[in-house]
Amino acid sequence: MKGIFKQKPKSPAELVRQTRELFVYVDVPSNSRDPKREDKMAELSRLLRELKSILYGTSDMEPVPEACAQLTQEFFKGNTLRLLIVCLPKLNLEARKDATQVVANLQRQQVNSRLIASEYLEANKDLLDHLITGFQDMDIALHYGAMLRDCIRHQSIARYVLESDSMKKFFDYIQLPNFDIASDAFASFKELMTRHKSTVADFLSQNYDWFFLEFNSKLLESGNYMTRRQAIKLLGDILMERSNSGVMVRYVSSKDHMRIMMNLLRESSKNIQMEAFHVFKLFVNNQNKPPEIISILVANKSKLIRLFTALKTDKDDETFEEDKSLVMKEIERLESNDRP
Template sequence: MNIFFRNRSKSPHELVKIVRDSVARLGSPDRKAAEDISKCLVAMKMILYGDDDTDPSPELVAQLSQEVYNNDLLLLLVKHMALLEFEAKKDVAQIFNNLLRRQIGSRYPTVDYLAKNEDILFTLQLGYENQEVALNCGMILRECARHEPLARILLLAPGFYKYFDYVEVGSFDVASDAFATFRELLTRHKTLVSGFLQENYEKASDWYHAFFECYTVLLNSENYVTKRQSIKLLGEILLDRANFNVMTRYISSADNLKLMMNLLRDGSRSIQFEAFHVFKVFVANPNKNRPVSEILRKNREKLINFLSSFHNDHDDQFNSEKAFLIKQIQEMA
């Protein structure tokens, strides 16, 4: 162990200085820089979390937090995370999330700091493009997304649309983690999300895409997990009361209805089941427009026969919903 770890506990100022100075030496053949950072991160965790015998000292926690902010340590650590040792990567995520949860009265100092230093958030998001740090960055991003000011920055930035690529990357673990963050951003803060979806239902500028155009690509994905997660999330979004205007607009599209009818016949029972919960909104809508009504009337007999034998092994509530839909379609004759 290096001499500065032998004699006494290092102060927050000293720990942050060692990490900051060592980052510049990362990547060299000498592993000392990475080792020194790892040891300092362990010491920082001890300050923030305490141990079995000692609770964290509020004074030391406050000192460490301020040193981290003053030295832009969060950005340095996120930018160079791929060069850290395996356990150190996990320690960065734990330290970051502990600081995010730190509250003084009604304030979250780290949230305020990140809101003024957006590059840290965007650097974390780019972590999904590096498999070595993707899961660590995802853990931090979801903690950030719990705070509306940070979720707003992530949701309204052009980089948000990168999630449509991240959720389809080759690595199952990375794609699943990216989808978990994607879902958090689209479900956590109801009013924020509703406004975003309404504003971006159709293309609004050179760098904002039409949200549901991109989402339709996910619903047609050849990746089974992506398709199943996407149709389930779509149901959550449309059935959320906060998104009533978005739902009304979505179920007024004949193309969207055709897509759901195709997904009802998907080879996966799970996808069929999730598609049913979106399809039922089209049928139950008392104010169907003419294109939607015509599709349902034109396929009336086929739909009745199909639904009559559709997932008959489900619970009473599902069967009751199905019977209601069949009745609605029958009455459209």
């Protein structure tokens, strides 16, 4: 009679509880003689894969909302997210990938119209600092970076990261020698600076001086081409966002900032030149240009006109040509008696 009756499938909540119990074996050293460890780690990997299947569905079945809600409630009720994040470095690569996808999906799950993930993270903000510090570890940086970007979908969590001491670390992580990690750090930084408009506007208004000092010196004036290219594009996106209008006026009133743009306009890279132009035009089109800005524009009038005359896009772009024409006309209009 043995084997006739199939074992009753475990509920999503039971699977989460079983996963949580297995995390105790993660802290057992990998060279331990404990014969159970290897089997338990394999079981943990299998369970993470099963949790992912419940949340995302399979090729044969769509995810079941009731099962997803049950899984989500148990996951956050039992502190499983903390265990998963802290123990991630000790999991194998496939388990890390599955764990990263589970965390991503949980950020979107609503239970009775509540985003439980957001509530949990607000009560456990130290986990965000843990994720950011993960950029220092080559093995887990990309997994932690992906988790971080999903967590900052929640506005309150993004606000915490922006206002935390960890925010300043991004300027160093973006310059890491490992290209993939540096790019991932920049992707997280860009998400922070563009997703939640009102929160970003408040942050920039309150942290203007140190933020742009770091942004200019470490990113726009970086010795790395890709860093400069990504940074000048992001700067344009930030300054041209309507909610950042006050920050934009302040930025384009600085002669030091304009000199940085003029240096980027002279780059050999067409991509950097084009992005620098889109920022530089804000200085020129400012209706209340400070005297020192006017003075620099007048002194460099002929050089700027030659530069913009030669600056062309690879494809016909009427908007760019119109913008360029207006900028050139405004520069030509300025006379020496406009100087202070």
